Amino acid sequence: MIHFEGVSKIYEKQLALKEITLSIEKGELVFVTGPSGAGKTTLLKLIYAHERPDKGRLVVGDYDLSVITQKEIPLLRRMIGIVFQDFRLIDTKTVFENVAMPLRIRGLSDRDLKDFVFDSLRLVNLRHKIEAYPPTLSGGEQQRVAIARAIVAEPQILLADEPTGNLDPENTKAIMDIFKEINARGTTVVIATHNPDLYTHSGRRVFKLQEGSLTGVEVL
Amino acid sequence: MSTGYSFRFAFESLKKDFWINVIAALSAGVGLFLVAILSITFYSINSVTKKLPEKFTIILYLKDNTPADEINKLLTDLKNNSMVKSARLITKDSALNELKKRLKDSSFLVEGLDENPLPDSVEIRLSSEAVEKALLKDFIKELRSISYVDDVDYGEELMESIVMIKKTVETSGIAFMAVILTGIVFNFYTTIKILFYRRKEEIETFKLLGASGGFIRAPFLIEGSAIGIAGGLVASFMLFGLTQVFGLLSQRLPFIASLNIQPYMLSFLIILPLSGALLGVAGAFLSIGRIRY
Ligand SMILES: Nc1ncnc2c1ncn2[C@@H]1O[C@H](COP(=O)(O)OP(=O)(O)OP(=O)(O)O)[C@@H](O)[C@H]1O
Ligand SMILES: [Mg+2]
Numbered sequence: 001m002i003h004f005e006g007v008s009k010i011y012e013k014q015l016a017l018k019e020i021t022l023s024i025e026k027g028e029l030v031f032v033t034g035p036s037g038a039g040k041t042t043l044l045k046l047i048y049a050h051e052r053p054d055k056g057r058l059v060v061g062d063y064d065l066s067v068i069t070q071k072e073i074p075l076l077r078r079m080i081g082i083v084f085q086d087f088r089l090i091d092t093k094t095v096f097e098n099v100a101m102p103l104r105i106r107g108l109s110d111r112d113l114k115d116f117v118f119d120s121l122r123l124v125n126l127r128h129k130i131e132a133y134p135p136t137l138s139g140g141e142q143q144r145v146a147i148a149r150a151i152v153a154e155p156q157i158l159l160a161d162e163p164t165g166n167l168d169p170e171n172t173k174a175i176m177d178i179f180k181e182i183n184a185r186g187t188t189v190v191i192a193t194h195n196p197d198l199y200t201h202s203g204r205r206v207f208k209l210q211e212g213s214l215t216g217v218e219v220l
Numbered sequence: 221m222s223t224g225y226s227f228r229f230a231f232e233s234l235k236k237d238f239w240i241n242v243i244a245a246l247s248a249g250v251g252l253f254l255v256a257i258l259s260i261t262f263y264s265i266n267s268v269t270k271k272l273p274e275k276f277t278i279i280l281y282l283k284d285n286t287p288a289d290e291i292n293k294l295l296t297d298l299k300n301n302s303m304v305k306s307a308r309l310i311t312k313d314s315a316l317n318e319l320k321k322r323l324k325d326s327s328f329l330v331e332g333l334d335e336n337p338l339p340d341s342v343e344i345r346l347s348s349e350a351v352e353k354a355l356l357k358d359f360i361k362e363l364r365s366i367s368y369v370d371d372v373d374y375g376e377e378l379m380e381s382i383v384m385i386k387k388t389v390e391t392s393g394i395a396f397m398a399v400i401l402t403g404i405v406f407n408f409y410t411t412i413k414i415l416f417y418r419r420k421e422e423i424e425t426f427k428l429l430g431a432s433g434g435f436i437r438a439p440f441l442i443e444g445s446a447i448g449i450a451g452g453l454v455a456s457f458m459l460f461g462l463t464q465v466f467g468l469l470s471q472r473l474p475f476i477a478s479l480n481i482q483p484y485m486l487s488f489l490i491i492l493p494l495s496g497a498l499l500g501v502a503g504a505f506l507s508i509g510r511i512r513y
Contacts, residue, residue, distance in 0.1 A: 049513065050428065073513040077430035088425045104225050105431045149429075 001026040001188045002047060007056035009042050016042040018212040029189040031199040034209030040192035041085055044159045048080050049073050081155035083163045087146040089134040095145050096130045102153040120152040123178055139166035151182055158189045230442035233415055244411040245447050249454025251404040252496055256459050256488045258393050264479050269386055278344040278374040286368040303359055305347040312338045408503025412440050416508060433511035440504045448500020452493030459488055
C-alpha cells in the first residue's frame with residue numbers, strides 16, 4: 001500500500017528524512033516513533049503529498065508520488081484520512097461541519113452525510129458537542145473531533161500524527177480501540193507517536209526514526 | 221459536487237465581509253453605469269449621423285446643351301445606384317422660377333435678364349448607408365468625371381468634420397470604456413483576493429482533505445457573480461432614473477424624442493446585471509488563479 005524506496009526529504013538546508021526504505025502492507029497497523037524532530041510528521045506528509053520527495057521513489061496505492069499530477073493529488077488524498085498533529089480544525093465551523101467536510105468534498109448532500117457524521121462523532125464520544133465550535137473545546141475534545149473527521153469517509157489509509165498527545169489514559173485507550181477496529185475493517189493505519197505506551201505489547205511493527213534515518217523496525 | 225454547499229459557503233462569506241462586498245458592488249455599479257452612458261451616447265451619435273447623408277444633397281451642375289437623352293441616362297443610372305435615395309432634374313427654367321420665388325420683392329434683380337444664366341442641375345439625395353466617407357468620396361469623384369457635368373456641389377467640409385468628430389468620440393470612448401471595464405474587473409479581482417486570503421487557512425485544510433480545484437473555486441465564483449449582479453443592479457437602478465428623466469425631456473424636446481433611445485436604454489437594465497455577473501466571475505477567476513497542491 002505504501003512503499004518508500006531510498007526516499008530523502010530536505011527542507012532548505014535541513015535534512016529531514018534520509019534514504020528511507022520501508023513498506024507498509026494493505027490492512028496493516030504500524031507505528032512510527034522517534035524523538036521530536038526525528039521526521040515522523042515529514043514521513044506522513046510525504047504520504048499525502050503535502051511534501052514531495054527530493055530523492056527516491058514513493059508509491060501510495062496506485063500513485064507514484066514523484067510523477068503524480070496536480071489533478072491526481074485530490075484523488076490520492078480522498079483515499080487517506082488524516083489526523084493532523086495540529087488538528088487543523090476550522091474554528092468558524094461547528095463540530096458537525098468540521099466532521100462533515102471530507103464528505104462534502106466528496107460531493108455528498110446534507111441528507112446523505114448526516115448519518116456518517118453522527119456515527120463518527122458517537123464513536124469518539126462527542127455526539128453531544130455537535131453544535132460547538134472548536135475553540136470552545138478542550139484539547140482532548142478537539143483531538144477527537146480531528147479523529148472523527150479523519151475516519152468519517154472510511155478511508156483506505158488512516159494517518160494519525162500524535163493522535164493521543166492531548167488525551168488522558170482513558171481516552172487514549174478508547175481512541176486506540178477505534179483505530180484497531182477501523183484497521184480490522186481493512187483500513188491501513190499509520191500512527192506517529194513518541195508515546196511508548198501506545199505500541200508496547202501491541203504486537204505491531206514499529207518503525208524507529210532518529211534524525212531522519214530509519215534506525216530499526218521491531219514488532220513490540 | 222454539492223452545489224448547495226458552495227452556495228451556502230458563498231453567501232456566508234458575503235454576509236461575513238458584508239461591507240467589503242457592498243463597496244465592491246457600489247464601485248462596480250458606478251463603473252457599469254458610466255459604460256452604459258458612454259454606450260448610449262455612441263448610440264445617439266450614431267443614430268443622428270446615420271440620418272445625416274439623407275440631409276446632404278449633392279447638386280450636379282450640368283454643362284449647357286447637354287442632350288436630353290444623356291440627362292435621362294444619367295438619371296436612370298443614379299436611381300439604380302444603391303447609395304442614391306432620389307435624383308431629380310431641375311431644369312434651368314424651374315431653377316429660375318425657384319430663384320424668383322425666393323427673391324420675392326427683390327425679383328427685379330433677375331427680371332431684366334434676357335437669357336437664363338442658370339444651368340440645368342440634378343439634385344441627388346443619398347440613402348443612409350452611404351455614410352461611409354470613402355465611398356462618398358469615390359462617388360463624388362465618379363460624378364465629377366462625367367464629361368457633361370460642370371461642377372459638383374456638396375457639404376464636403378461639414379461632412380468631413382462630422383465624420384472626424386464621430387471618429388474621435390468613438391475612439392476615445394472605446395478607450396475609456398476599456399479602461400473602466402478593466403477597472404471593474406480589477407475591483408472584483410482585489411475583492412475576491414481579500415475574501416480568498418481571509419479564508420486561506422481553511423482552504424489549505426480543504427486541499428489537504430482532498431478538495432478539488434472546482435470545489436475550492438466554486439464559492440468564490442459564486443461570490444464574484446453575486447457582487448457583479450449587485451453592481452449591475454445598482455447601475456440599472458441609476459439608469460432607470462435616467463430613462464425617466466429622458467422620458468420627461470422627450471415630451472418637451474422633439475429632438476430627444478427623435479433619437480428614440482429609450483428602448484436602447486431599457487435593454488441595458490437587463491444587460492447590466494448580466495455583464496456584472498460575467499465581469500465578477502472573470503475577476504474571481506483571475507484572482508484565484510491556479511489551485512496548487
Ligand atoms: N516546513 C519545514 N521547513 C523547514 N524545516 C522543517 C519543516 N518541517 C519540519 N522541518 C524540520 O524537519 C525535521 C523533522 O521535522 P518533523 O516535523 O518531521 O519532526 P517530528 O518527528 O514530527 O517531530 P515532533 O515529534 O516534534 O512532531 C525537524 O528538524 C524540523 O525542524
Ligand atoms: Mg511531528
